[in-house]
Structure formats: C-alpha cells, structure tokens
Amino acid sequence: MYLAAAVAILFIMSLALARALLGPTLFDRILAVNMFGTKTVLLVAVLSLAAGDSSYLDIALVYVLINFIGVLAVLRFFEYDPDSRI
Amino acid sequence: MLLVTALGAVFIRDLFAVIMLFGIYSLVSAGFFLDLSAPDVALTEAAIGAGVAPLLMLATLALTREKTTPQPRAKRSIHTSLLPILVVTMTGAALVYATFDMPFIADPAGPAHNHVAPRYLQASGAEIGIPNVVTSVLASYRGFDTLGEVFVIFTAEIGVLSLLGFLADGSGRQYWQFEDTANLRRHNILHVVSKALIPVILIYAFYVQFHGDYSPGGGFQAGVLFAAGFILYAMIFGLQAAYRVVSPTALYWAMAIGVLLYGGTGVASLLLGGNYLDYNVLGSDAVHGQHNGILIVELGVGICVAAVMMSVFFKFSGRTAHFYDDRREVRK
Amino acid sequence: MILDILSWLLIIAGGFVGVTGAIGLFRFPDFYTRMHAASMTDTLTAGLILVGLMLQCDSILTVLKLALIFFIMAYTGPTAAHVLAKTARHVNLKPYLHGKEDAS
Amino acid sequence: MTTVLGLYNYWIVIALMMIGFYVVIAASNLIKKIIGLNIFQTSVFILYISIGMREGGAAPILKEGVEVYANPLPHVLILTAIVVGVATTALGLSLIVRIKEAYGSIEEDDIAEKDGSL
Numbered sequence: 001m002y003l004a005a006a007v008a009i010l011f012i013m014s015l016a017l018a019r020a021l022l023g024p025t026l027f028d029r030i031l032a033v034n035m036f037g038t039k040t041v042l043l044v045a046v047l048s049l050a051a052g053d054s055s056y057l058d059i060a061l062v063y064v065l066i067n068f069i070g071v072l073a074v075l076r077f078f079e080y081d082p083d084s085r086i
Numbered sequence: 087m088l089l090v091t092a093l094g095a096v097f098i099r100d101l102f103a104v105i106m107l108f109g110i111y112s113l114v115s116a117g118f119f120l121d122l123s124a125p126d127v128a129l130t131e132a133a134i135g136a137g138v139a140p141l142l143m144l145a146t147l148a149l150t151r152e153k154t155t156p157q158p159r160a161k162r163s164i165h166t167s168l169l170p171i172l173v174v175t176m177t178g179a180a181l182v183y184a185t186f187d188m189p190f191i192a193d194p195a196g197p198a199h200n201h202v203a204p205r206y207l208q209a210s211g212a213e214i215g216i217p218n219v220v221t222s223v224l225a226s227y228r229g230f231d232t233l234g235e236v237f238v239i240f241t242a243e244i245g246v247l248s249l250l251g252f253l254a255d256g257s258g259r260q261y262w263q264f265e266d267t268a269n270l271r272r273h274n275i276l277h278v279v280s281k282a283l284i285p286v287i288l289i290y291a292f293y294v295q296f297h298g299d300y301s302p303g304g305g306f307q308a309g310v311l312f313a314a315g316f317i318l319y320a321m322i323f324g325l326q327a328a329y330r331v332v333s334p335t336a337l338y339w340a341m342a343i344g345v346l347l348y349g350g351t352g353v354a355s356l357l358l359g360g361n362y363l364d365y366n367v368l369g370s371d372a373v374h375g376q377h378n379g380i381l382i383v384e385l386g387v388g389i390c391v392a393a394v395m396m397s398v399f400f401k402f403s404g405r406t407a408h409f410y411d412d413r414r415e416v417r418k
Numbered sequence: 419m420i421l422d423i424l425s426w427l428l429i430i431a432g433g434f435v436g437v438t439g440a441i442g443l444f445r446f447p448d449f450y451t452r453m454h455a456a457s458m459t460d461t462l463t464a465g466l467i468l469v470g471l472m473l474q475c476d477s478i479l480t481v482l483k484l485a486l487i488f489f490i491m492a493y494t495g496p497t498a499a500h501v502l503a504k505t506a507r508h509v510n511l512k513p514y515l516h517g518k519e520d521a522s
Numbered sequence: 523m524t525t526v527l528g529l530y531n532y533w534i535v536i537a538l539m540m541i542g543f544y545v546v547i548a549a550s551n552l553i554k555k556i557i558g559l560n561i562f563q564t565s566v567f568i569l570y571i572s573i574g575m576r577e578g579g580a581a582p583i584l585k586e587g588v589e590v591y592a593n594p595l596p597h598v599l600i601l602t603a604i605v606v607g608v609a610t611t612a613l614g615l616s617l618i619v620r621i622k623e624a625y626g627s628i629e630e631d632d633i634a635e636k637d638g639s640l
Contacts, residue, residue: 001426005467008433012459015440019452020103020110027449027506029106034498035443035456037136038491039436040113042467044120045487049471049480053581055301056120057483058294059129062311063113064487065287066137068494069318070109072276073141075505076321077102077148101553108557115564122575123582123592127567130604139560139608146553146615150622170548178540185532203574203593211584219582219594220601228598235602242609249616273504279497286490301583306605391605398612405619 002050009043030074037067105143112136125302126220129294133310138395141317145402149409202227215373216299216380224304225380225387229363232383233348236390240345243394250401273322280322287315295388296381305384309391316392317399325403337397344390351382425473432466435459449506457499464491531572538565550630552618556611563607570596 013036020032041063048056112135119128206223214222224232295308320328352363360367365379439459446452468488472481538561545558574596582594618628625633 001429005429005433008437009467012436012440012463015444016456017110019443020106023103025449026102026106027502028452029103030502031449031453031456032443033106033109034502035440035460036110037113038460038464038495040117041487041491042464043117045468045471045484047120049475051580053125054475054477054480054483055581055583056125057480057487058301058303059120059125059132061290061483061487061490062129062294062307063116063132063136064490064494065283065290065311066133066314068283068498069314069321070137070140071498071502072318072321073144074106075501077144078505078509101551104554104557108560111561111564115568118568119571122571123580124571124574124597124600125581125583127571127597127600127604130601131564131567134604134608135560135564139611142608142612142615143553143557146618149619150553150628170544173547174540174544177543178536181536181539182533185536203595206594207582207584207591217584219584219591220597223594224598224601228595231599232602235606238606239609242606242613245613246616249613249620273501276497276501279493283490283494302581304601306601310605394609398609401616402612402619 002046005046006043006050009039009046013039013043030071033074034067034071037063037070041067101147102144105140105147108143109136109140112139126218126304126307129302129307130310133307133314137314138310138317138399142398142402145399145406148406149402213372214376214380216377218299218301218304220302221298221304221380221384222376225383226363226365226376229352229383232387233352233363236345236348236387239394240341240390243341243397246398246401250405276322280318284315284319287318288312291315291392295384298384299377299380305387306391308384309388309393310395312388312392313395313399316396320399320403325400325407328400332396334397334400337393337400340389340393341397344386344388344393347386347389348383351379351386355379421473425470428466428470428473432463432470435466436463439463450503453499453503453506457496460495460499461492464488464495532569535565535569535572538562538568552621552628552630553615556614556618559614560607560611563603567600567604570600 016032016036016039020029020036023029023032041060044056044060044063048054048060112131116128116131116135119125119131206219206227210219210222210227211217214226216222291308291312291314294303294311295305298304298308316328316332319331351365351368355364355367356362358367363379363383366372366375368378369375436459439455439462442455443452443459446455465488468484468491472484472488475481475484542558542560542562542565545561546555549555549558574593576590576592580588580591582591582597584591621633622628625636627633627636
C-alpha cells in the first residue's frame with residue numbers, strides 16, 4: 001500500500017518533470033520545480049514510514065524549507081530588472 | 087528520471103531553465119541517496135544541491151546575462167560537434183567494459199565492505215558511544231580528513247574573496263554599500279510569513295547541529311541550513327538589513343573561529359597528552375572525551391560552513407546590487 | 419482497524435487529487451490555469467497524504483514530526499504560489515484569453 | 523541480483539558521467555560548463571554511495587535489533603565532498619563573473635576571439 005502511494009507520487013513527479021522540460025515560459029518551469037519539490041517531500045515521508053525510520057522525516061522537513069527558499073531565490077532574480085520580459 | 091533531467095540540462099539552451107533543471111536533478115539524486123540508505127548524504131545534497139548551488143548560479147547569471155537575446159550561432163562545423171560525442175562514447179565504452187570486474191550492487195563480499203568499515207560499525211558503539219556512525223567516523227576516526235575538508239572550504243572562500251571581495255571601479259566603495267533593489271519587500275504576505283519562518287529554520291539548524299549524534303545531521307548540514315535562514319532574510323528584507331544583522335567582517339572572523347575551533351581541539355588533545363585530534367583525553371574517560379571532542383569539532387565545522395556560505399552569498403549578491411546600481415546610473 | 423481504513427482512504431484520496439492536479443499541470447493551456455492545478459495539489463495532496471500517514475504510525479514523535487511538516491507545508495506552499503503569481507503579473511505574463519493565442 | 527544486471531548502478535553512473543563530460547567539453551557557455559562539472563560530480567557521489575549500499579542494510583545509525591548496516595565510510599567521504607563541491611563551484615562562478623567583467627562575455631568563442639586579437 002505504501003508502494004501504491006509511492007507510485008502515485010512518482011507519477012505526479014514525472015508529469016511535473018515533463019512540464020519543467022517542456023514549459024514554454026520560465027514561470028511554468030518554476031511552478032513545476034516547486035511542485036516537484038513538494039512531491040519529493042511526500043515521497044520521503046512515505047518512504048520513511050515504509051522503512052519504519054522516523055529520522056528520515058528530518059530530511060523531509062529540510063526539503064520543505066529549502067524548496068521554499070529556492071523558489072524565492074528564483075523570484076528574486078526577476079526583481080533585478082523590472083523591464084525584463086520572458 | 088535522473089538521466090532525463092541530466093539530458094534536459096544538456097539540450098535546453100536557456101540557461102535559466104538549465105539551472106531550474108539542475109535543482110530538480112539535485113533533488114532526485116538526494117532521493118536516490120535516501121533510497122540507498124544514506125540519509126546524511128541526502129540531507130546534505132538536498133540543502134546544498136537544491137538550495138545553495140542554484141542560488142549562486144542564478145546570481146552569476148544575473149551578473150553575466152546579456153541584455154539582448156544572443157544571435158543564433160552560425161552552424162557549427164561537423165568537426166566541432168562530432169568530436170566531443172566521439173570522445174564521450176569512447177570513454178563511456180571503456181568505463182562500461184571496466185565495470186564487468188566491479189562487485190555487484192549491494193554485494194556484502196565487495197571490497198568496500200571488508201576493510202575498515204565493519205570495524206567502524208562494530209566498535210564505534212563501545213568506543214565513541216553515539217548511535218550515528220557517520221558522525222563518529224566523520225569527526226573522530228577520520229578527523230584529519232574532515233579537518234582537511236574544512237580547510238579546503240576556507241581556502242575556497244578566500245579565493246572567492248580575492249576575486250569578488252573588492253570593486254575595481256576606482257571609487258573606493260565596498261560591495262556592501264549598495265542599495266539592494268531586488269528585495270522582495272513589496273510582497274507583504276511573504277514578508278509576514280518569512281518573519282515567522284526564519285526563527286523556525288534557525289532553530290531547526292541548531293537541532294540538526296546538536297542532534298547530529300543521534301539522527302542524520304551534523305556540522306556541515308546545520309551550517310548550510312543556518313546560512314539558508316539568513317539568506318532568506320537577506321532576500322526578503324534586502325542586503326542592507328542583513329549586513330546590519332551580520333556584518334561581512336564578522337563573517338570573516340566567524341570563518342576563522344570555526345577552523346580554529348577544529349584545529350584547537352586537536353592542539354588541546356595534544357596538550358593533554360594524547361595524539362592530535364585524539365579526543366579520548368578530553369573527558370573523564372574515553373567515551374566522554376569522544377563526546378566532547380565530537381561536539382566541539384562539529385560546532386567548529388558548523389560555524390565555518392555557515393559563515394562561508396553566507397559570505398559567498400553576500401559577495402555574489404552585493405556585486406549584483408552594484409552591477410544594477412551602475413546600470414541604473416547609466417540609464418539616467 | 420477503522421483507523422487503518424480511514425488512513426488508506428485519505429492516502430488514496432490524496433493520491434487521486436495529486437494525479438488529477440499533475441494531469442492539470444501537464445494539460446492546461448497557460449501558466450495561470452496550471453498554477454491553479456499545481457497549488458491546489460500542493461496543499462490538498464500533501465495534507466491528505468500526511469494526515470493519512472499520521473494515522474498509520476505508532477510513535478507520538480513521528481506524528482509530531484509529520485504534523486510539523488504538514489504545518490510548514492501549509493504555511494509555505496500558498497505563500498510561494500502567491501508570490502509566483504504576483505511576480506508573473508508583474509512582468510506582464512499574459513493569460514490565455516478567449517481562445518486567442520497570446521504570445522507573451 | 524547476481525547476473526550482469528546487478529551492475530546497473532555503474533551504468534547509470536557512467537551515463538551521467540558522460541553527459542556531464544559532454545557538457546564540459548562541448549558547451550561553449552561557461553556557466554553551462556560549471557553545471558556539467560556538477561553533473562559529473564554528482565555521478566561520482568552516486569558511485570560511492572551505491573558501492574557503500576548493502577542488501578537489506580539500514581541507515582548507519584546504530585539501533586537495537588538491526589544487524590546489517592550500510593557502509594558509513596563512503597557516506598562520510600561524500601558528505602564532505604558535497605560541501606567542498608559547492609565551495610569550489612562558488613570559486614568557479616566567481617571566476618566567471620570576473621571573466622565577464624574583463625572580456626564582456628562568457629561564451630568561450632568570444633573570449634578566444636578577444637584573446638587572439640589582443
């Protein structure tokens with residue numbers, strides 16, 4: 001059953017990856033990266049319960065925080081040049 | 087999935103997208119490390135590969151990107167495009183041929199599992215007394231290695247400092263004297279959310295630092311996480327505000343203190359009658375000594391890594407602020 | 419037993435919402451509609467799956483860790499989505515309107 | 523897995539390594555070269571970690587009732603290597619910034635052209 005959840009999450013991740021690869025605009029890519037990150041967190045949580053090792057959850061927490069910081073770092077890039085077009 | 091991402095990174099021309107894909111690539115490889123039961127490594131890779139490395143690459147991109155879209159390059163001659171492929175294929179084939187002599191994956195008879203590793207696993211419980219073997223190998227058995235790595239990080243930062251630490255425009259201004267226009271302060275919701283989030287990140291960094299003996303974590307990961315908290319602050323409130331919290335000079339001191347703490351622990355154990363970095367003499371008995379030694383050494387690593395990461399970020403974005411400051415003046 | 423069934427129901431629902439959202443992310447025509455699919459998935463899937471996992475585990479520490487992850491995700495996810503959409507508006511990314519192709 | 527398929531981890535590593543290698547020698551943009559180097563680097567990390575893995579091995583955190591652990595030594599080496607890797611990446615990127623300031627471009631061809639004309 002953990003396997004089913006993991007497979008579902010992997011499926012979501014591969015679709016997000018496809019969007020990140022195709023993404024016509026940069027924002028599509030950022031969105032896909034963000035979604036990929038949150039799904040990685042879920043995957044780690046599922047894996048940690050499946051392995052019965054709660055210390056993996058620490059890693060999931062780090063992923064959440066780093067993912068947020070990563071997205072903001074990318075958005076900051078747009079602030080440099082107010083005239084920038086995509 | 088790893089392969090697809092890496093291939094994507096090859097074929098997409100837009101550098102920005104390549105950097106995004108590199109972030110995904112790091113996350114995937116971190117997940118892979120977790121699957122191969124290496125949580126410490128996964129933690130480090132996630133914090134570094136998905137957090138800090140793309141951030142620095144983006145800062146470089148902001149500094150170097152062209153204003154105009156580059157002209158489509160003249161079609162390369164067949165010579166220049168085929169040669170790399172040929173070289174790569176031949177090297178790859180040679181390496182694949184070499185794998186047939188390698189041990190199978192997860193084979194307990196492989197040479198890596200039969201030298202010092204079993205000793206670490208069996209003896210570290212009694213000799214060092216902390217559950218996380220990675221931490222005990224890192225800080226105690228292989229303390230010299232880690233000391234060397236910390237020195238490498240320190241030296242790399244000195245290199246960055248000598249390349250980017252000054253501005254060569256002859257005005258005598260410093261890189262931290264420029265208004266950072268790229269802050270995210272106008273996003274009010276973000277402002278409030280990160281105000282509450284930054285303390286959580288910093289506290290969590292301390293947890294990773296000091297709980298590293300019992301769960302995945304340690305000085306390297308905690309240092310990066312701590313730096314990430316500050317970087318978030320600097321991104322949202324602007325670099326000027328961040329310099330007021332931690333001045334660039336304080337970071338230089340912190341870096342040196344971190345390395346000295348590590349080296350000094352070795353000297354202290356030398357003075358107390360042991361060998362260099364032999365923590366047995368640092369406490370009332372050997373196990374306590376090891377505990378104290380590992381705690382101090384990890385703290386040194388954490389301080390050094392955090393200071394280096396923050397300092398590198400400050401330099402890159404300080405320079406970016408200067409770059410766009412100049413550009414605005416030109417436009418006026 | 420009831421807890422078990424409930425937890426699996428939640429996880430299946432989470433997986434379903436997630437897959438739907440992912441298809442949305444993949445198929446929708448422009449950035450803003452994709453954003454709707456993605457951000458909904460971010461919060462709802464995460465919430466359902468994490469609560470489902472919480473019901474599944476036996477130690478209180480694990481539950482607390484999962485709850486912490488849940489809260490931080492519910493806190494940061496929508497913020498990131500909001501800032502992303504706002505920045506997209508700011509740099510004049512055009513939405514897809516009335517079936518007209520709009521090269522932005 | 524004792525057949526030849528048990529070597530799959532090496533093949534993944536080699537494929538990644540060659541992709542990274544290709545980017546380094548074929549890409550003309552310096553930032554892209556750095557990314558290629560990073561991909562190459564990650565492939566080495568995966569090589570080490572997959573060597574350290576053991577069948578049914580748990581993470582190397584000592585616990586009651588667990589007999590088989592993964593090998594902690596590669597983990598230690600790679601953990602430090604990742605942090606050192608980002609420090610050296612930062613050094614490389616700062617070199618790129620300086621090159622841009624000196625030459626006005628980060629494309630290898632343009633730089634070579636400028637050097638030739640000097």
